[in-house]
Amino acid sequence: MRLKYVIEAQQFEVDWLLNDLFPLADKMERIVKKKHGWYWLRYFFDRRALAGKEMISLYYEPSTRTRISHEEAMIKLGGKVASATEHAKVFSSAAKGETIEDTIRVLNSYYPDVIVLRSDEEGMAKRAAAVSLVSIINAGDGTGQHPTQALLDLYTIQKEIKRIAGISIAMVGDLARGRTVRSLSYLLGKFPDVKIYFVSPEVAQMRDDIKDYLKRHGVWFTEEHDLRIIAPKVDVIYQTRTQKERGKLLMKYEKDPGFYIVNQEVLDLMKEDAIVMHPLPHTEEIAPEVDFDPRAVYFRQAENGLYIRMALLRLILQPKRNWRFWRRAKG
Amino acid sequence: MRLKYVIEAQQFEVDWLLNDLFPLADKMERIVKKKHGWYWLRYFFDRRALAGKEMISLYYEPSTRTRISHEEAMIKLGGKVASATEHAKVFSSAAKGETIEDTIRVLNSYYPDVIVLRSDEEGMAKRAAAVSLVSIINAGDGTGQHPTQALLDLYTIQKEIKRIAGISIAMVGDLARGRTVRSLSYLLGKFPDVKIYFVSPEVAQMRDDIKDYLKRHGVWFTEEHDLRIIAPKVDVIYQTRTQKERGKLLMKYEKDPGFYIVNQEVLDLMKEDAIVMHPLPHTEEIAPEVDFDPRAVYFRQAENGLYIRMALLRLILQPKRNWRFWRRAKG
Amino acid sequence: MRLKYVIEAQQFEVDWLLNDLFPLADKMERIVKKKHGWYWLRYFFDRRALAGKEMISLYYEPSTRTRISHEEAMIKLGGKVASATEHAKVFSSAAKGETIEDTIRVLNSYYPDVIVLRSDEEGMAKRAAAVSLVSIINAGDGTGQHPTQALLDLYTIQKEIKRIAGISIAMVGDLARGRTVRSLSYLLGKFPDVKIYFVSPEVAQMRDDIKDYLKRHGVWFTEEHDLRIIAPKVDVIYQTRTQKERGKLLMKYEKDPGFYIVNQEVLDLMKEDAIVMHPLPHTEEIAPEVDFDPRAVYFRQAENGLYIRMALLRLILQPKRNWRFWRRAKG
Numbered sequence: 001m002r003l004k005y006v007i008e009a010q011q012f013e014v015d016w017l018l019n020d021l022f023p024l025a026d027k028m029e030r031i032v033k034k035k036h037g038w039y040w041l042r043y044f045f046d047r048r049a050l051a052g053k054e055m056i057s058l059y060y061e062p063s064t065r066t067r068i069s070h071e072e073a074m075i076k077l078g079g080k081v082a083s084a085t086e087h088a089k090v091f092s093s094a095a096k097g098e099t100i101e102d103t104i105r106v107l108n109s110y111y112p113d114v115i116v117l118r119s120d121e122e123g124m125a126k127r128a129a130a131v132s133l134v135s136i137i138n139a140g141d142g143t144g145q146h147p148t149q150a151l152l153d154l155y156t157i158q159k160e161i162k163r164i165a166g167i168s169i170a171m172v173g174d175l176a177r178g179r180t181v182r183s184l185s186y187l188l189g190k191f192p193d194v195k196i197y198f199v200s201p202e203v204a205q206m207r208d209d210i211k212d213y214l215k216r217h218g219v220w221f222t223e224e225h226d227l228r229i230i231a232p233k234v235d236v237i238y239q240t241r242t243q244k245e246r247g248k249l250l251m252k253y254e255k256d257p258g259f260y261i262v263n264q265e266v267l268d269l270m271k272e273d274a275i276v277m278h279p280l281p282h283t284e285e286i287a288p289e290v291d292f293d294p295r296a297v298y299f300r301q302a303e304n305g306l307y308i309r310m311a312l313l314r315l316i317l318q319p320k321r322n323w324r325f326w327r328r329a330k331g
Numbered sequence: 332m333r334l335k336y337v338i339e340a341q342q343f344e345v346d347w348l349l350n351d352l353f354p355l356a357d358k359m360e361r362i363v364k365k366k367h368g369w370y371w372l373r374y375f376f377d378r379r380a381l382a383g384k385e386m387i388s389l390y391y392e393p394s395t396r397t398r399i400s401h402e403e404a405m406i407k408l409g410g411k412v413a414s415a416t417e418h419a420k421v422f423s424s425a426a427k428g429e430t431i432e433d434t435i436r437v438l439n440s441y442y443p444d445v446i447v448l449r450s451d452e453e454g455m456a457k458r459a460a461a462v463s464l465v466s467i468i469n470a471g472d473g474t475g476q477h478p479t480q481a482l483l484d485l486y487t488i489q490k491e492i493k494r495i496a497g498i499s500i501a502m503v504g505d506l507a508r509g510r511t512v513r514s515l516s517y518l519l520g521k522f523p524d525v526k527i528y529f530v531s532p533e534v535a536q537m538r539d540d541i542k543d544y545l546k547r548h549g550v551w552f553t554e555e556h557d558l559r560i561i562a563p564k565v566d567v568i569y570q571t572r573t574q575k576e577r578g579k580l581l582m583k584y585e586k587d588p589g590f591y592i593v594n595q596e597v598l599d600l601m602k603e604d605a606i607v608m609h610p611l612p613h614t615e616e617i618a619p620e621v622d623f624d625p626r627a628v629y630f631r632q633a634e635n636g637l638y639i640r641m642a643l644l645r646l647i648l649q650p651k652r653n654w655r656f657w658r659r660a661k662g
Numbered sequence: 663m664r665l666k667y668v669i670e671a672q673q674f675e676v677d678w679l680l681n682d683l684f685p686l687a688d689k690m691e692r693i694v695k696k697k698h699g700w701y702w703l704r705y706f707f708d709r710r711a712l713a714g715k716e717m718i719s720l721y722y723e724p725s726t727r728t729r730i731s732h733e734e735a736m737i738k739l740g741g742k743v744a745s746a747t748e749h750a751k752v753f754s755s756a757a758k759g760e761t762i763e764d765t766i767r768v769l770n771s772y773y774p775d776v777i778v779l780r781s782d783e784e785g786m787a788k789r790a791a792a793v794s795l796v797s798i799i800n801a802g803d804g805t806g807q808h809p810t811q812a813l814l815d816l817y818t819i820q821k822e823i824k825r826i827a828g829i830s831i832a833m834v835g836d837l838a839r840g841r842t843v844r845s846l847s848y849l850l851g852k853f854p855d856v857k858i859y860f861v862s863p864e865v866a867q868m869r870d871d872i873k874d875y876l877k878r879h880g881v882w883f884t885e886e887h888d889l890r891i892i893a894p895k896v897d898v899i900y901q902t903r904t905q906k907e908r909g910k911l912l913m914k915y916e917k918d919p920g921f922y923i924v925n926q927e928v929l930d931l932m933k934e935d936a937i938v939m940h941p942l943p944h945t946e947e948i949a950p951e952v953d954f955d956p957r958a959v960y961f962r963q964a965e966n967g968l969y970i971r972m973a974l975l976r977l978i979l980q981p982k983r984n985w986r987f988w989r990r991a992k993g
Contacts, residue, residue: 032773047714052378054406056399065768068718068745072772075716075742080406083399098612106396106611109634110403111363280768281760303771383709385737387730411737414730429943437727437942440965441734442694 003315005129006137009150009186010213017187021311022155028310032076050079053113053317057081058103059139061120065280065302066139066148070116073309079317082112104128104136113317117141135316143177149279150183152308153238156301160275161235164188168195170230172260173240173285175206180279181240185210189217196221197230199260226259231269237262239278239285263287270295277301334646336460337468340481340517341544348518352642353486359641363407381410384444384648388412389434390470392451396611396633397470397479401447404640410648413443435459435467444648448472466647474508480610481514483639484569487632491606492566495519499526501561503591504571504616506537511610512571516541520548527552528561530591557590562600568593570609570616594618601626608632665977667791668799671812671848672875679849684817686973687966694738694968712741715775715979719743720765721801723782727942727964728801728810732778735971741979744774766790766798775979779803797978805839811941812845814970815900818963822937823897826850830857832892834922835902835947837868842941843902847872851879858883859892861922888921893931899924901940901947925949932957939963 005011012021031046055074057067071081100119107115108131117128118139125138125145140146157164169188171181175198185206188194196214198206198221205223214221224230231237239262262276267290270276278286278298290296336342343352362377386405388398402412431450438446439462448459449470456469456476471477488495500519502512506529516537519525527545529537529552536554545552555561562568570593593607598621601607609617609629621627667673674683693708717736719729733743762781769777770793779790780801787800787807802808819826831850833843837860847868850856858876860868860883867885876883886892893899901924924938929952932938940948940960952958 054403056403058395064720064765068769069772071745072716072718072774075744076773081745082406083402083412098614102612103395105630106633107399109630110400110637111407112403281764283760299767299771302768306772385734387734389726413737414733414743429945433943434726436961437964438730440961441731441968442738443734 003312004135005132006135006147006312006316007125007129008138008145009147009183011147012151012187012190014190017151017154018158021151021308021315022158024311024314025155025304025307028307028314032306032310047076048078049314050074050077050317053079054082054111055079055313056083056107056110056112056115057118058107058115059118060124061118061140063118063140066118067116069302069305070137070139070148070309073306073313076306077310077313079113079313082110100124100127101131104132108132108134114313137312137316140179143179143182145183145186146179147183148305148309148312149180150187151312152301152305153180153184153277153279154187155308156277156297156304157236157275159304160297160300161273164194165191166193167236168197168234169236169238170197170199170224170227170234171206171238171240172199172227172262174204174242175200175240176204178240181206181238182210184238186213189214189219194219195234197224197234198222199224199227199230201225201260227262227266228259228269231266232271235271235274237266237270237274237276239276239282241279241282242285261285261287262290264289267293267295334643335466336463337466337478337643337647338456338460339469339476340478340514342478343482343518343521345521348482348485349489351646352482352639353489355642355645356486356635356638359638359645363637363641378407379409380645381405381408381648384410385413385442386410386644387414387438387441387443387446388449389438389446390449391455392449392471394449394471397449398447400633400636401468401470401479401640404637404644407637408641408644410444410644413441431455431458432462435463439463439465445644468643468647471510474510474513476514476517477510478514479636479640479643480511481518482643483632483636484511484515484608484610485518486639487608487628487635488567488606490635491628491631492604495525496522497524498567499528499565500567500569501528501530501555501558501565502537502569502571503530503558503593505535505573506531506571507535509571512537512569513541515569517544520545520550525550526565528555528565529553530555530558530561532556532591558593558597559590559600562597563602566602566605568597568601568605568607570607570613572610572613573616592616592618593621595620598624598626665974666797667794668797668809668974668978669787669791670800670807671809671845673809674813674849674852676852679813679816680820683813683970683973683977684820686976687817687969690969690972690976694972709738710740711976712736712739712979715741716744716773717741717975718745718769718772718774718777719780720769720777721780722786723780725780725802728780729778731964731967732799732801732810732971735968735975738968739972739975741775741975744772762786762789763793766794770794770796776975799974799978802841805841805844807845807848808841809845810967810971810974811842812849813974814963814967815842815846815939815941816849817970818939818959818966819898819937821966822959822962823935826856827853828855829898830859830896831898831900832859832861832886832889832896833868833900833902834861834889834924836866836904837862837902838866840902840941843868843900844872846900848875851876851881856881857896859886859896860884861886861889861892863887863922889924889928890921890931893928894933897933897936899928899932899936899938901938901944903941903944904947923947923949924952926951929955929957 031043034043057071059067074081112134114135114137116137116139117125119141122142122144124141125136129136138145138147154164161167175181188196196219275295275297276290280298280302362374365374388402390398405412443465445466445468447468447470448456450472453473453475456467456472460467469476469478485495492498506512519527527550606626606628607621611629611633693705696705719733721729736743774796776797776799778799778801779787781803784804784806787798787803791798800807800809816826823829837843850858858881937957937959938952942960942964
């Protein structure tokens, strides 16, 4: 079964994640870092794996980080980025009132191999996939989902904690609008014995659709209002950023800013082998001193994004044969 | 004779269109769709036809569609897009008061192979070509011309109706500001027995320069105010979009919106083998139900844009020898 | 010693400029113009010198010219431009409050080979280099420096006047905000017997940091208020542009516009073998008639920017061996 659309976190199965995607991401890291042992000739082969393939980046809202990450992933595998459109909302035919369906139909007629779509409207990626013959990667749709981010988050947990089943995780901050925590919750719901602590002010609590999903899947979760009470209990603190750019700034963080901010006080409370994650860019929700703590993994997390996106592109665009060949050679 | 500048629709001769450009565009479609019969080895050769060639995209007003189409055309033939500037008016040295002539002189000094220029000022492409040693493709200049669009429109008519000479065409909507209908009128004026119906509100009638050109070339045309009267008579309905983004919104479409909108009523009146064209993106000037009618060819029309632009790039950038060789091999 | 960061003009030594950079730039010109004498096979080798290398362009303020120049330089040597971000200040994570250090750390984790950074804040390139393992090229930081511009300016003087030591140069216009003249002053201070005339209105005089630097290095300089008095004495008139886009427009050019504008009157006063330089784009500070005088070298100067940037990229990214090989083969 070839991967065709990357639309939402729920679409992925645990088995596929642990046995296909993550090992391939590991391999991508070796390719990028040129750690190939005796077979460095393979390196040149891998760097040309997607030669002749074309990506179109279509961005309805800006995201330098996500865009560069996807484009670098494509280029590192020998593919070409046909065209990068920033801030399509202001600049492009969207401003002329065209529907996403029509835009995707026209882009399809230029025969790219994959379209990376970032939008500011929930559900747009799904609508795009419904009319697209070309592969679609959802690079975030409004307050909806951000599946590649969720995959790299999960991959980071697997890499740092060495397991996903049975972990305890605190998701902190603006959970109502933060699509990264939404997508990650969907994925975590598929693993056994995961405990989720949603730590947020009243106004920014996790929305009901996620909570219903977790209940249906029998995932233990609770809602809290002070990170310092939760910090000693968890393996992962997933801090989110205040969503200034989306809607009005809501987060007064109530009376005590310490309620939701990761700082030295929280670090002191944390377990020795716990980690602090963040989708970046981070501002005041993580204190500057945290950057120097070995448990702060967010820069490694960003790096993992490159490997996960390379792996996804390869699974989407690569003829199955090569990839099977590698599996066989490896196993 | 090598093609050097693509500035205005009038510059092309009927013979060159029918015998050089359109057959090459047909070939480009076969390359993109990998329909090469027994000689698939040629495929790899063709996909590298423009290897080592560089395009600079210079956009003084946004146009995602035109830009991606040109860049995809370049990439599919193995060329490189050196740099894509969106909305140069706001962002670039144009904002510092530089003339187009100076900008083109400097870009020339970087030795690209072709410059694709989109501007918001009539005549800018002509001024650019006057000082450029490098090939220039006009990708639309204000209310002036949009020659590659006109070529793909004509190519679409040829492909769908199987002839251009003798057709009847209704051009509908904002004809005063719509550069696509202006450029297409120039081209149609070169074919015998073409009948043109300009269907537009009083305030958006076709300008006199085009009407004079058509009179000089002995082309039959008339001006109408209700598409429903004209629909049964024509082979092609060319609907244009309301130019909201250029100048003030003018089109109240008078009392009856049906006067200028393509909807089911108009479809019922049309001939069985007539077609509806539109430069896209379309909004309310074409009713949603029209998309599903087989006579609505506008998505195929957009696709033809890729092939026409690939053919143009090849005629501009390719050493003549290869192209002749292909002609010989073919004929 | 491999070149790693290009941050400020002071970092370069005279010997390296005259014996390494400028001869390599000469070679780059021969590559671009395909003037390779008998060994045209080398051409294909040189055009692929940076194959597999990746550049990230990060622009916090717009600069079409600098950006296209860097990207063309990369592409002409076979490298890839991973991603070009325009106007990051408005569009990117910078708007979300991220520090430059964090942005660079994340970009590092995508393993590009060089990051070209243009910012609107003095000292940003230095801060970026402090945390970057990847090479950084400063493409201008606010009112700070613009070292690649200074290098191409110096290269142009060398090429046109055939010497740098002992020249007399008039720097004219807004010297307080013009980073090109600031960077060039630093470089000129390293050559013996250079005479600098700073010609500017009271409000736009060269800042003290540069004047202190020149005093320390024993460079002769003076400040003047009328270009027409200085014009007959100098080998080079370096005109700068009025910095409309940076801060408020200051330059009323006092009573007599002729004080600071290069026009026919100034041309008539100049030496026969003197030259007029300008970083471009130019507006009213150079009269239109000057363009046609053979002493106006500013378009050739812009072209030299391509060669200098190609040479810099090669010195940064190329394995030393090849480059030494060329030196040996040549000498």
